[in-house]
Amino acid sequence: MLRFILQRAIGMVVTMFFVSIMVFVIMELPPGDYADRYAFRKFSGTGVVVTEEDIESIRKQFGLDRPAWERYLTWIWGIVTRFDFGPSFAFETSVTDVIGERVGLTLVLLVATLLLTYLLSIPIGIYAAVRRQSLADYGLTVVSYLGLAIPNFMLALILLYIGVTYFDTTVGGLFSPEFEKAPWSWAKFRDLLAHLFVPAVVLAWSATALQLQTVRATMSDELHKPYVDAARARGLGEAKVILKYPARLAINPVVSTIGFDINRIFSELPIVALVLGLPELGELLLRSFLDLDMYVAGAILLMLTFVIVFMNFVSDIVLALLDPRIRLEGG
Amino acid sequence: MSAAAAALLRVRDLTVDFRTDEGWVRAVEEVGFDLRPGRTLGLVGESGSGKSVSTRALVRLLPASARIAPGSSMRFRLRSGEEMEIAALSPRDRRLRRLRGGEIALIFQEPMAAFSPVYTIGHQMCEALFAHPEAVGGRLSRAEARERAVEMLARVGIANPALRFDQYPFELSGGMRQRAMIALALITRPQLLIADEPTTALDVTLQAQILDLMQELRAEFGMAMIFITHDMAVIAQIADEVAVMYLGRIVESGPAREVLRRPKHPYTQALLRALPRPEAGRRRLVPVPGDIPSPRERPAGCPFHPRCAHRLPGRCDRALPPVVEVGDGHRVACVLFAEEGGR
Numbered sequence: 001m002l003r004f005i006l007q008r009a010i011g012m013v014v015t016m017f018f019v020s021i022m023v024f025v026i027m028e029l030p031p032g033d034y035a036d037r038y039a040f041r042k043f044s045g046t047g048v049v050v051t052e053e054d055i056e057s058i059r060k061q062f063g064l065d066r067p068a069w070e071r072y073l074t075w076i077w078g079i080v081t082r083f084d085f086g087p088s089f090a091f092e093t094s095v096t097d098v099i100g101e102r103v104g105l106t107l108v109l110l111v112a113t114l115l116l117t118y119l120l121s122i123p124i125g126i127y128a129a130v131r132r133q134s135l136a137d138y139g140l141t142v143v144s145y146l147g148l149a150i151p152n153f154m155l156a157l158i159l160l161y162i163g164v165t166y167f168d169t170t171v172g173g174l175f176s177p178e179f180e181k182a183p184w185s186w187a188k189f190r191d192l193l194a195h196l197f198v199p200a201v202v203l204a205w206s207a208t209a210l211q212l213q214t215v216r217a218t219m220s221d222e223l224h225k226p227y228v229d230a231a232r233a234r235g236l237g238e239a240k241v242i243l244k245y246p247a248r249l250a251i252n253p254v255v256s257t258i259g260f261d262i263n264r265i266f267s268e269l270p271i272v273a274l275v276l277g278l279p280e281l282g283e284l285l286l287r288s289f290l291d292l293d294m295y296v297a298g299a300i301l302l303m304l305t306f307v308i309v310f311m312n313f314v315s316d317i318v319l320a321l322l323d324p325r326i327r328l329e330g331g
Numbered sequence: 332m333s334a335a336a337a338a339l340l341r342v343r344d345l346t347v348d349f350r351t352d353e354g355w356v357r358a359v360e361e362v363g364f365d366l367r368p369g370r371t372l373g374l375v376g377e378s379g380s381g382k383s384v385s386t387r388a389l390v391r392l393l394p395a396s397a398r399i400a401p402g403s404s405m406r407f408r409l410r411s412g413e414e415m416e417i418a419a420l421s422p423r424d425r426r427l428r429r430l431r432g433g434e435i436a437l438i439f440q441e442p443m444a445a446f447s448p449v450y451t452i453g454h455q456m457c458e459a460l461f462a463h464p465e466a467v468g469g470r471l472s473r474a475e476a477r478e479r480a481v482e483m484l485a486r487v488g489i490a491n492p493a494l495r496f497d498q499y500p501f502e503l504s505g506g507m508r509q510r511a512m513i514a515l516a517l518i519t520r521p522q523l524l525i526a527d528e529p530t531t532a533l534d535v536t537l538q539a540q541i542l543d544l545m546q547e548l549r550a551e552f553g554m555a556m557i558f559i560t561h562d563m564a565v566i567a568q569i570a571d572e573v574a575v576m577y578l579g580r581i582v583e584s585g586p587a588r589e590v591l592r593r594p595k596h597p598y599t600q601a602l603l604r605a606l607p608r609p610e611a612g613r614r615r616l617v618p619v620p621g622d623i624p625s626p627r628e629r630p631a632g633c634p635f636h637p638r639c640a641h642r643l644p645g646r647c648d649r650a651l652p653p654v655v656e657v658g659d660g661h662r663v664a665c666v667l668f669a670e671e672g673g674r
Contacts, residue, residue: 227444227446231447235459238423325499
C-alpha cells in the first residue's frame with residue numbers, strides 16, 4: 001500500500017510538472033504582452049507618444065524581455081520555494097495578494113459543494129436502486145433530470161428570490177455587511193456557512209443529479225450479482241446485506257470521478273458567482289485574461305489543476321482502500 | 332428409529348410463478364419430494380427446468396418478481412425439533428434469517444461471483460458464524476471465529492489455511508475458491524446443504540475431487556444434501572435419490588440406482604443416452620431431440636410430448652399424465668405406464 005501511495009505521489013508530481021509547462025505556454029500564447037497593454041492603458045488619451053523604446057523599457061522593468069525558459073524557471077522556483085506566483089501587473093502588487101482570500105473562499109465553496117453532492121447523491125442513489133421502479137424511484141429520476149436541465153444561474157436567481165422574499169437574507173456575497181471586514185470569529189464563520197448554503201446548493205444541483213444517476217445505475221447492477229444473494233443466504237439482515245455488499249461497490253465510480261466534479265463545479269462557478277456576487281477565482285480568471293495579466297491567470301489555472309490532480313490522487317488512494325483488487329493487483 | 336427416519340424436509344405441490352411483461356409464467360409446478368437426514372437428493376434437468384428456482388424457494392431467495400403459489404408446502408424440521416412451514420413465512424420474518432445459513436446453506440455455481448471481491452475469505456466466513464450464534468454454540472469472539480474458520484478451511488483441503496483466511500477471493504485458484512465456498516457453507520453445520528451445480532465451472536479432475544470432498548463432508552457432518560446438476564454422471568456418483576425435472580415438473584423420481592438402471596420416462600432415457608459410456612465402445616451419443624421450450628409456451632398435456640419419441644397422439648397432448656409408482660419409491664409421470672401400474 002505504501003508503495004502504491006508513493007507511486008501515485010510521484011505520478012502526481014510528474015503530472016504537475018507537465019501541467020505547469022502547459023500553463024506557461026497558455027500564458028505565452030496571447031499575441032502581445034503586458035508591456036503593450038500597460039503602455040496603452042497608461043498613456044492612451046494623454047497625448048504622450050509611446051515609442052518602441054518606451055515599451056522595451058517597460059518590458060525590461062517587468063522582466064518580460066528574458067527568454068521564455070528563464071522566465072518559466074523563475075516563476076516555478078518562486079512558487080515552489082516561496083509560494084510566490086509572481087507579480088500581478090494590473091493590480092501592481094503580487095499575485096498572492098490579488099488571489100489571497102479568494103482562493104480560500106473558492107476552496108471552502110468547492111469542499112462544501114462536494115460534501116453536499118455526495119451526502120445527497122450516494123444515499124438517494126442507493127435508495128432509488130433498491131426501490132427500483134417504485135413511485136419514489138420515478139420521482140427521484142424526474143427530479144434529477146430537472147436538475148440536469150435547469151440552468152444553474154436560473155436556479156441561483158430563484159433561490160435568491162426565495163431567500164430575499166421569505167427568509168430575509170442579504171442578497172449575494174459570502175458575508176453579511178457587518179462581517180465583511182470583521183476579523184475571523186465564530187459568528188463570522190456561522191455567517192459564512194449561512195451564505196455558503198445557496199451557492200453550494202446551486203453548484204451541487206447538477207453534480208448531484210448526475211452522480212445520483214451514476215450511483216443508481218451501478219447499484220442496480222451490483223444488486224443482482226450472486227454475491228448479494230450469497231450474503232443473504234448466510235442469514236444476514238437485508239439492510240446489512242445492501243449496505244455492506246453492493247453499496248460498497250456502488251460508490252466506487254463516484255470516488256473515481258471526484259476530479260471531474262471539481263472541474264465541472266469550477267466551470268460553473270463564474271456564472272453562479274456573478275449572479276450571487278461572490279468574490280471567487282473564476283471571475284478573476286476571466287478578467288485576467290482580458291487584461292493579459294498572465295501571472296494571475298497562470299496562478300489560477302495552476303491552482304485549479306493542482307486541486308484536480310491532487311483530488312485524483314486522493315480518489316486513487318480512497319479507491320485502493322475501498323477495493324482490494326486495485327490495491328493488490330494494480331501495484 | 333422413527334424420529335431419525337422422519338423426513339427433514341417435505342415438499343408438496345410447490346409452485347412458483349414469475350411476473351413478466353406478458354403475464355404470469357409458471358417456472359415450477361406441483362413439485363414434491365421428501366428428504367431424510369443424511370441423504371442426498373439429486374435434482375437433474377436441462378437449464379430452465381426449474382431446478383434452481385425450486386431450491387431457491389426453500390430459503391426464499393427468489394427474485395422480487397417471483398411468487399410462491401398458495402397451496403405450496405415446504406415443511407422443514409429445525410434443529411430444535413420444531414417443524415416450520417417455509418412457504419408460510421413472510422419475507423421479513425426473522426426466523427427466515429435463522430434458516431438461511433444456520434439450517435440450510437447454499438453453495439453456488441460460480442464461487443468467484445458468490446464471494447464479494449472486496450472482503451477477505453475469512454471475513455465472509457466469520458460473518459456466517461456471527462450471524463448464527465444459535466447454530467455455533469453462542470456468540471464467538473473474533474479470535475474464536477477465526478480459529479474455527481481456519482480449521483474449516485483446513486478441513487476442506489486448503490493448504491496454508493491461515494494465510495488463505497486473510498486473502499481475497501481473486502487471490503485463490505478456481506478449485507480453491509470452490510473449497511472455500513464449501514467451507515463457508517458448512518461452518519455453521521447446517522442440516523441441509525443445497526449445492527447448485529457446484530462443479531459445473533470446474534475442470535474434470537477438480538470436479539471429481541470436489542464431489543469426493545462433498546460426499547465425505549456430508550457423511551461426516553450427517554447433513555442432508557440437495558445436489559443440482561444437469562449431468563447424469565454426477566448423479567450416479569453422489570445421489571441416493573434422484574428427481575428428474577422437465578419444464579418445472581418432476582417427471583421421474585426414485586432411488587438413484589433404480590432410476591439410472593431402469594429409467595422409465597422417455598426424457599430420463601434420453602438424458603442417459605446423451606451420456607458417454609466407456610463400456611459402450613464407439614456407440615454414438617444421442618442428444619435429446621429439440622430444445623426445451625420456454626416456460627411461456629408450455630405445451631398442453633405432458634410437457635415433454637413435443638420432443639418425445641413415444642408420444643401417443645391424442646393422449647399426451649391432452650391431459651397431464653398420472654404419476655405411477657413402478658417400483659419401490661420409483662415414480663414416473665408418463666401415460667406409457669399408466670395402464671400397467673394403475674393408480
